[in-house]
Amino acid sequence: MEHKIPVTVLGATGSVGQRFVQLLDGHPWFQVVSLTGSERSEGRPYGEICHWVMDEPMPGWAREIPVTPSIPDPGETRLAFSALPADTARRIEPAFAEAGVWVCSNASAFRREADVPILLPEVNPGHVDLVERQRRSRGWKAGIVTNPNCSSTGLTVALKALKDAFGLKKVFVVTLQAVSGAGYPGLPSMDILDNVIPFIGGEEEKLEWEPRKMLGALGDGQVELDPVRISAQVNRVPITDGHLASVAVEFAAPPTPEQAANALRDYTAPEVSRDLPSSPHPILQVRSEPDRPQTRLDRRTGRGMTTVVGRIRPDTLLDLRMVVLSHNTIRGAAGGAVYNAELLVRRGIVAE
Numbered sequence: 016m017e018h019k020i021p022v023t024v025l026g027a028t029g030s031v032g033q034r035f036v037q038l039l040d041g042h043p044w045f046q047v048v049s050l051t052g053s054e055r056s057e058g059r060p061y062g063e064i065c066h067w068v069m070d071e072p073m074p075g076w077a078r079e080i081p082v083t084p085s086i087p088d089p090g091e092t093r094l095a096f097s098a099l100p101a102d103t104a105r106r107i108e109p110a111f112a113e114a115g116v117w118v119c120s121n122a123s124a125f126r127r128e129a130d131v132p133i134l135l136p137e138v139n140p141g142h143v144d145l146v147e148r149q150r151r152s153r154g155w156k157a158g159i160v161t162n163p164n165c166s167s168t169g170l171t172v173a174l175k176a177l178k179d180a181f182g183l184k185k186v187f188v189v190t191l192q193a194v195s196g197a198g199y200p201g202l203p204s205m206d207i208l209d210n211v212i213p214f215i216g217g218e219e220e221k222l223e224w225e226p227r228k229m230l231g232a233l234g235d236g237q238v239e240l241d242p243v244r245i246s247a248q249v250n251r252v253p254i255t256d257g258h259l260a261s262v263a264v265e266f267a268a269p270p271t272p273e274q275a276a277n278a279l280r281d282y283t284a285p286e287v288s289r290d291l292p293s294s295p296h297p298i299l300q301v302r303s304e305p306d307r308p309q310t311r312l313d314r315r316t317g318r319g320m321t322t323v324v325g326r327i328r329p330d331t332l333l334d335l336r337m338v339v340l341s342h343n344t345i346r347g348a349a350g351g352a353v354y355n356a357e358l359l360v361r362r363g364i365v366a367e
């Protein structure tokens with residue numbers, strides 16, 4: 016690309032916002048020109064106000080950028096990455112779309128709207144067509160696309176490969192979710208150290224619904240939910256990054272563990288999203304060791320964009336069991352939104 020597309024990060028000082036700044040450093044298509052935050056941060060240089068918790072130094076260019084309010088300026092940017100809390104996103108993201116700035120959002124605010132896609136480019140890139148209906152019915156110059164909740168992400172990528180090969184009937188999932196999923200500063204250390212908390216507000220509802228939208232078929236201007244039934248139990252555990260899920264699946268045509276492993280290993284993305292800058296390589300990695308995937312050892316597979324699956328074995332209640340690992344702030348949040356934006360560019364929806 017001759018000229019990079021200028022972009023803004025909304026909510027740049029938080030857990031996901033910092034990951035955006037890290038991942039967009041040196042991106043071949045996008046250049047960050049502004050960073051926003053709440054009233055707490057406005058007017059202060061990013062390097063001064065942001066309590067940086069990433070595992071690499073803050074990029075030099077980001078340090079001097081003054082944190083600004085989240086007000087659209089289509090003359091400056093055509094694309095916004097949103098890491099805003101859901102209630103704030105509901106108010107701010109439409110203002111950007113209306114003004115002509117495309118929004119790739121991490122927030123849950125619009126995921127349930129019929130004209131807003133929840134996108135995983137390696138799963139359902141065709142759902143991006145919903146934005147036409149969205150722009151028409153809302154009268155916006157641009158639109159909003161979302162990525163799923165971080166715990167829905169890895170599960171849906173694995174389920175897509177299995178659905179295509181064998182058909183899905185029922186899924187029972189138990190998650191072990193990292194503290195970075197609760198934002199920064201997130202949970203008090205006295206609550207989570209030496210502890211497992213078997214509750215994350217709203218998370219089970221998202222995990223039981225969002226995969227059905229992403230696996231559903233796009234019909235006449237809306238997505239028909241996939242009929243698979245999902246039951247979820249979520250847990251917050253004292254690790255920094257990476258959501259692990261123990262999953263049991265009942266299939267329409269039950270495979271052997273070997274057949275399931277082959278289907279996961281062989282899964283390829285639709286052509287349009289196969290070679291984007293953030294495309295995962297591989298999309299799914301299947302581990303055969305009895306004790307993998309492990310959160311600390313495997314979350315960075317494929318630069319944090321790969322979904323890692325292991326422990327595929329027969330189940331005594333449903334057909335098969337497996338363990339799925341996905342990096343929650345990379346594939347499950349900022350990396351996923353950047354991948355969605357690349358799809359918008361590849362499809363010509365965001366102009367180069």
Ligand SMILES: NC(=O)c1ccc[n+]([C@@H]2O[C@H](COP(=O)([O-])OP(=O)(O)OC[C@H]3O[C@@H](n4cnc5c(N)ncnc54)[C@H](OP(=O)(O)O)[C@@H]3O)[C@@H](O)[C@H]2O)c1
Nearest residue numbers: 026028029030031052053056098121122165196198199348
């Ligand atoms: N963490 C994950 O793994 C994950 C995964 C998927 C999706 N998400 C979603 O991504 C979003 C961000 O999550 P997070 O974990 O990064 O949260 P977070 O650490 O709490 O960060 C929130 C960000 O929003 C900014 N903000 C808050 N109120 C604002 C306002 N009124 N106007 C402008 N900016 C405001 C904050 O700025 P100040 O610092 O200046 O207050 C901060 O930069 C949430 O919707 C979350 O549900 C998170």
